[in-house]
Amino acid sequence: xxxxxxxxxxxTEISGKILLVRHTYGxxxxxxxxxxxxxxxxELPDKxxxxxxxxxxxxxxxxxxxxxxxxxxxxxxxxFEMDYIGGEPRSDGRENSExxxxxxxxxxxxxxxxxxxxELIGAYIKRGTALGKSAYVPASSDxxxxxxxxx
Numbered sequence: 001x002x003x004x005x006x007x008x009x010x011x012t013e014i015s016g017k018i019l020l021v022r023h024t025y026g027x028x029x030x031x032x033x034x035x036x037x038x039x040x041x042x043e044l045p046d047k048x049x050x051x052x053x054x055x056x057x058x059x060x061x062x063x064x065x066x067x068x069x070x071x072x073x074x075x076x077x078x079x080f081e082m083d084y085i086g087g088e089p090r091s092d093g094r095e096n097s098e099x100x101x102x103x104x105x106x107x108x109x110x111x112x113x114x115x116x117x118x119e120l121i122g123a124y125i126k127r128g129t130a131l132g133k134s135a136y137v138p139a140s141s142d143x144x145x146x147x148x149x150x151x
Contacts, residue, residue: 005075008049009036011124012061012082017103018121019089020113021056021096032100032107033114034121036077044145045078046133053082056092057099060085065133068120079120 011034012019020032037052039045046063053061061082068079089099104125107113113121137143 004038006039006045006048007036007075007077008039008045008052008080009034009077009120010049010053010061010063010080010082011067011120012053012059012084014059014084014089014101017101018107018124019053019057019059020100020102020107020117021091022098022100022112023114024095024097028114031112031114032098032110033117034079035096036079037095046080047144049078049080049082054087056095057087058090058092059087063133067127068123070116081124 019035021035022032023029035053035056036049037056039048043051049063050061053059062085063080064083065081066078067081070077070079089101091097091099102110104121107121108118
């Protein structure tokens with residue numbers, strides 16, 4: 001199922017630079033933004049952001065904490081802070097035409113950065129404590145089907 005209601009994106013730092021993509025379609029066409037996408041049916045948001053970033057950029061990541069949540073009446077987006085695991089950044093050639101690694105300051109100085117990414121990167125620079133992933137998993141569930149992020 002392709003889901004347009006539940007979305008995710010991630011802030012990934014690699015050697016002090018933030019991973020960004022140049023979008024190829026929709027309202028953000030030709031602009032740069034944080035990589036992410038839709039949550040599939042039956043998929044947890046943290047697994048979705050890990051999958052989306054790998055698919056779009058070739059970079060393996062692990063969700064570390066929830067950084068922000070955006071709610072709109074027609075859609076929500078969970079924004080994660082990511083841990084870089086490995087991989088060489090590259091464009092997927094479909095959803096994005098370019099993968100960029102920019103310092104936060106470089107990204108914020110660009111006119112082609114989307115407004116939401118600008119807001120999130122600005123907040124990331126000033127960040128305090130984010131919500132971290134808990135080790136707790138209820139007995140009625142398992143680690144692959146349950147996630148709790150807490151402060």
